[in-house]
Amino acid sequence: xxxxxxxxxxxxxxxxxxxxxxxxxxxxxxxxxxxxxxxxxxxxxxxxxxxxxxxxxxxxxxxxxxxxxxxxxxxxxxxxxxxxxxxxxxxxxxxxxxxxxxxxxxxxxxxxxxxxxxxxxxxxxxxxxxxxxxxxxxxxxxxxxxxxx
Numbered sequence: 001x002x003x004x005x006x007x008x009x010x011x012x013x014x015x016x017x018x019x020x021x022x023x024x025x026x027x028x029x030x031x032x033x034x035x036x037x038x039x040x041x042x043x044x045x046x047x048x049x050x051x052x053x054x055x056x057x058x059x060x061x062x063x064x065x066x067x068x069x070x071x072x073x074x075x076x077x078x079x080x081x082x083x084x085x086x087x088x089x090x091x092x093x094x095x096x097x098x099x100x101x102x103x104x105x106x107x108x109x110x111x112x113x114x115x116x117x118x119x120x121x122x123x124x125x126x127x128x129x130x131x132x133x134x135x136x137x138x139x140x141x142x143x144x145x146x147x148x149x
């Protein structure tokens with residue numbers, strides 16, 4: 001084929017497929033590393049926010065301790081705060097993905113590469129997101145409460 005005038009290069013399917021596959025694996029690895037970094041930073045930010053809350057309410061918590069209130073009662077507001085933040089984070093995440101699913105540029109991007117993607121299935125994924133966020137925020141609150149108790 002290379003002897004035919006006008007043909008400059010010949011690619012085999014296997015060679016091209018392997019290149020694309022390796023590129024996708026590299027992209028997947030990079031996304032996983034960035035996701036891990038974002039998760040670590042988010043956990044540290046949540047811990048700092050809860051620590052700030054604890055410092056702001058230190059006097060109230062100390063007075064409650066003097067009157068014999070258990071640790072869970074002194075920190076009840078912190079747990080309510082983490083619950084409402086969980087609801088807000090879940091709603092914001094769902095709204096973002098539902099919005100992205102309706103953006104024409106995103107739909108055009110998927111159609112240009114020939115992929116049909118449903119970005120989010122709201123009902124089951126809302127439950128999963130809420131559960132993960134709630135477990136994370138409550139466990140971080142428990143870590144903070146029992147570290148200072």
